[in-house]
Amino acid sequence: DADVTQTPRNRITKTGKRIMLECSQTKGHDRMYWYRQDPGLGLRLIYYSFDVKDINKGEISDGYSVSRQAQAKFSLSLESAIPNQTALYFCATSDGHTLYNEQFFGPGTRLTVL
Amino acid sequence: GESVGLHLPTLSVQEGDNSIINCAYSNSASDYFIWYKQESGKGPQFIIDIRSNMDKRQGQRVTVLLNKTVKHLSLQIAATQPGDSAVYFCAENRANAGGTSYGKLTFGQGTILTVHP
Numbered sequence: 001d002a003d004v005t006q007t008p009r010n011r012i013t014k015t016g017k018r019i020m021l022e023c024s025q026t027k028g029h030d031r032m033y034w035y036r037q038d039p040g041l042g043l044r045l046i047y048y049s050f051d052v053k054d055i056n057k058g059e060i061s062d063g064y065s066v067s068r069q070a071q072a073k074f075s076l077s078l079e080s081a082i083p084n085q086t087a088l089y090f091c092a093t094s095d096g097h098t099l100y101n102e103q104f105f106g107p108g109t110r111l112t113v114l
Numbered sequence: 115g116e117s118v119g120l121h122l123p124t125l126s127v128q129e130g131d132n133s134i135i136n137c138a139y140s141n142s143a144s145d146y147f148i149w150y151k152q153e154s155g156k157g158p159q160f161i162i163d164i165r166s167n168m169d170k171r172q173g174q175r176v177t178v179l180l181n182k183t184v185k186h187l188s189l190q191i192a193a194t195q196p197g198d199s200a201v202y203f204c205a206e207n208r209a210n211a212g213g214t215s216y217g218k219l220t221f222g223q224g225t226i227l228t229v230h231p
Contacts, residue, residue, distance in 0.1 A: 040223070042203055042205075042221030042222050043158070043219075044221075045218060058218070090157050090158070100163065100165060100207065101207075102163065105159070107157050108156070108157050
């Protein structure tokens with residue numbers, strides 16, 4: 001979805017490096033999410049934010065941190081990257097004002113940790 | 115623990131055939147389900163959703179069926195086309211006790227659909 005953008009789209013880094021993945025949205029949604037996808041697995045939630053002051057851990061938050069700089073921006077950081085963090089990372093947004101809220105996904109960032 | 119899962123990881127069909135992709139869920143409190151399509155190199159895209167107070171919902175060439183008795187969800191694609199080739203995920207969303215959705219989705223493993231011309 002062009003309304004949700006992620007940078008970079010691809011990144012190769014080395015073990016121990018700090019990496020930041022960025023997500024921006026123009027949908028005006030209050031909720032934002034970070035997922036990772038591994039081959040053969042569905043998407044797993046890392047962190048989610050229901051507004052700028054609300055940050056919550058997902059099911060696999062260890063080794064990650066996030067920052068909600070503004071309603072439209074949500075960044076994911078790997079403080080010290082390790083090889084098993086090699087994966088596809090997706091950002092998503094949703095409108096928290098509706099009960100049943102569809103999530104809109106960005107194009108993904110492919111991260112390789114050597 | 116609670117989970118949303120798929121019966122078949124791969125499905126191959128001929129162009130023009132109908133496709134059926136299945137999904138099982140274990141949490142009886144689940145009240146909202148979504149099907150997503152993910153094409154190679156792209157993020158998941160919404161296809162269709164269904165709420166737990168419904169058994170069936172139709173979209174353009176797609177139908178979702180929900181059987182709450184056996185906790186089973188299916189996606190039917192009519193007249194499957196090569197452009198339908200993708201990975202299909204079911205996802206579960208569950209409202210909290212206060213009646214407002216957390217918005218967190220639990221995804222199934224995914225089914226790879228391949229459509230042969």
